[in-house]
Amino acid sequence: MPLPEINLDDRTFEQLYQELIRRIPAYTPEWTDLNDSDPGVTLVQLFAWLAEILVYRINQVPQKNFIKFLELVGIPLTAPSPAVTELQFTLVPKASATSVLAGTQVALGSGSSGQQVVFETDFDLLVTGLTLVSVQSYNGLQFTDYTAANALYASLGYPPLSVTPQANAALYLGFDNTFPAGTNRLTIHVAQGPTPAPVQGGVGTPTLAAPSVEANWQYWNGQWTQLQVQNDTTSALTKSGYVTFTAPTDGQLQQFGLLTKPGDQPLFWIRYFIQSLVGSGYDNVPMLSGILLDTVSATNSVTETAELLGASNGRPNQTFQLANFPILSGTIAVDDGNGYAPWTEVDDFDGYTAMSQVYTLDDATGLVTFGDGIHGGIPPRLPGNGSNLDSADQTNVMATTYKWGGGAAANSGANTITTLLASIPNLQGVSNPLPSYGGADEESVQDAEDSAPMILRTQNRAVTVSDFAFLATQTPGAQIKRAQAFPLLNPNFRVLSSVIDGSPRVEVPIPGAVTVFVIPDSLQLPPVPSENTLQLVANYLDARRLLTCELYVAPPHYRQVRIEVQVVANPAFDLGTVGDAVLKQLLVYFNPLPPGGANKTGWDFGGTIYFAETYRQIFNVTGVLLIKGTLQTYVDSVLQTPCTDVSIMPDEIVYSANHGVIVTYS
Template sequence: MDFDFLPKLPKSDLDDRTFKDLVDECILRIPRYCPEWTNYNPSDPGITLIELFAWLTDQMLLRFNQVPRRNYVAFLELLGVRLQAPVPAQTDLTFYLSAALPEPYTIPSGVEIATVRTETEQAIVFSTNQPLVIGKPSIRHFLTAQTVEDTPQMLRDRFTNLWTLRPDGEWMGRELAFFDEQPQSGNCFYLVFDPEDECEGNVLAVKFKGEVATSTGINPDAPPRRWEAWNGAYWQPVLLQEADDGTKGFSFSEFARTGSNPLQSGDVVLHLPQRWPVSHFLTYQGRWLRCVYSHIDPTQPGYSSSPRIVSLSARAIGGTVLASQCEQIRNELLGESEGTPGQTFQLQGVPVLTRREDEYILVSPPGALPQIWTEVNDFADSGPQDLHYTIDSRTGMVQFGPLIREPAQLQQQTQLRARTQMQNLVSDRLLNASARPEEVRSLERQYGAVPPKGSAIRMVAYRTGGGRKGNVQRGTITIPKSAVPYVARVINHTPARNGADAESLEDAVIRVPAML
């Protein structure tokens, strides 16, 4: 019996030598076993014998290849094993705003950004996994400490009674030194942001205003400090590159070279963690950011005096979100139901990535409301009323529930055994008795419901993609497939990772015993 609803796995030969391979192998062995044989022309009787036995061997291999491995693959099919689909590569995409916005701005999920298409390579498309909210961060506390600790224990509030908050979110006041007068390695200051502001994953520009002429004694191109954010588990570095520090370690040396005003401001651009929770340290609550004086390189000079500032503010200029190498397809019409069990339909985009909650099949019966059907791994636990279907992620084949019929003879033998156990009676006449029509029908079992005849079968949404080709280098994902409002540019600051091709049969052969 042919089970059409089982997955079809590719078969391969145990011995893939052809007739020509066998002839060539025999001829190569002649000098070793029969060196006096020197005529290898096709007209030689010895060559004719070689070709004859090669043909016989080829016929035996043809039969031999159909036995062991094919049986193994058949067992995998009976177990319902399917080859795993490709795994999409993932990376972080950073969106930079074209201008500051007065209110928080949300970039929806599913935004597609691609690599540059060339004459030899197609563009590789990445899609964002979740919405990105670019918020309006506001600084609530400015705290300093003499020593750096994972859990701050001694903090000094520098805003209270000294600085005032302007309506535009800028803190201003008299000149403030945030390290000791003679800075020591480990001196640090903390910026605590309002917990009500949703700014996880944002690109933050912290603006410091200080005096250009003040000498701090450091090398502006290699300032001895580090920026970190508390992600709930540890302090995570957030300064992507030294070029993002427009203050040059609070020395404002760039402004001094250009002869600008003595009092100037500079931005420090920080890439906040995508998980940046509200935390409590001592009596302070909010989202925590810190800058630590870390003079660990004796070849580089440290701070001879503490940097001083007169104002401080922060704004979001963009945000970072996780993206996967995939393209989304919506509202694909698969076809119309014939009302028969075991129907199959083919998705156009393959391979199909693991389905999300909003990716499912919608069945619209004639004259009735559409029905949302549920995907299952197999029909083993599906009853006749269960709205179930399966999808082979590798091939894109959609399968509805099959009807399984057992042979009448098997039914008769089953009934006979049951009656024998109950009545303790063996009857030759019962053995040869014909089954009643209703008993034959009882051995037909429907696994999963059948879409009514004439129903429109539609895949609401699914994603296709994956493979090692998605493991692209940093800075290559830059082309939006459609315009994103208020976004000036997009880039991946980290290379894409973890993309893998579809599982091969050899990999499945290794995986299945471990699974069992």
């Protein structure tokens, strides 16, 4: 974002002068001649004038200098990141297949506020209009129907290859017709489950792991024939991804599995078939939450092309402004008389010469800057009609292409991205079956000020537990909001409270082990990191840990809190308004993310639930007169002893999804 205008001191010359005059009797009571003709008053006016100049200079530089200092030591403000999602397109009834090209724009529905939030599709998509009629799992002996589970998109998921995947096991997918000619796409989502398992650093990433089985995709054409798969990113159905394949021309409709009765509809079948196991096979049974048709990934960005920025005047340090920002990526080209040629974006001009075709781009403001002819080249001036006037010069600086967008406003719920910005033949609509995620605003100056000392202190090395926790939150792309590290802890054990003083005590201390619990910046309750997020953080920390450290990254141990209370409202206030306010106050208070907890930084790990503080949170709501009866606290659905504090373990943290609030006037 552009740096804000700072005004540390807004006093004028007259105000400074009058303040000095008022202080004279306190310091020099013998000085009584305060007329303008007095030499001392002349000196006071001189100092007030000098002070006004200093105040002006001070107001120009503090935060700007701070940010520049950070950039000089390699700590720029974190740029905004775009949200990502998956879009599912639908055809009008009985329409033929339609292509949706990469870059097709879709926006949040009319319910969104402010500037329109636009997503662009990342790849070309052939919208088939087919229906996935049947999803069946085969364990080598019998079929199990998971069609309903696939449609529900349940978080716990279903086993596509049975609970004990063996050779000859298969996942059968039955469609109401054959696929249209061209490249088709299936999107496959692996079930998250209630809580992912901890991940150990330094043991490799799942995407690089060897497959657990030898298997392939096949289709039915009178016999099972191998499908021409172009790309499969699912790692043998263990990771969310997609399968793209060339549609066969000889597919046949057939009854299969549990659909072999006389009245059952013949379907077109493809299957994922296990030929043999590799070693012992899968370490964990694959679980899917859903298989989707006609979906493609999309990113919150807008692509601009061939945007003319202006004409070079041949002078040093020229700047040009892009029409849209913040910038996610882009390329600037300059015409030297022989056509446009791309120049190279650099962080600064140090080390470059007058012949270097480089420029800098401020992603936050969209400002393009060229060199001074000594450090960094100057775009040549192209006269347009022989005039020396700059306005007559030929335009020769252009943004050939750039993407702009990003920000937290693009994080939205499921089925909210529904507006096509351009009409496409045969398309009926579009939606996002899952929430969009990953969008983040540019780092604020205040956040940079808060994090810079830790960045300088850690120097990208994790030694202390605070280093591990801080660096976990800095993992690129992970969107980690909070982290807590515990030394000597292997996640197979727990951190207990000492019976002597309540301090943290590891159940079984493991020398050299460190476990980092991470909480993502997520809208779900509770905010649980995915397995990919855990692996991303583990890989990032693994490169920064000590050689002898045994690193684990794990999701938090959550405890759900529910408060049941009867509130008496002030008769001057509406009951519904007071009830909603009390509910919101409790949901915010019992929240692991800011502004949760008493300090509004998120509930502390191991933080005691003080009954008196719960009462205070309720009484802080405007319109609450008193609490009737006894407030009841439930932790994991277990009623706690009234009017007593509830202690939790040091590695636990609370959240709440709902509370029972009754509001009356008496």
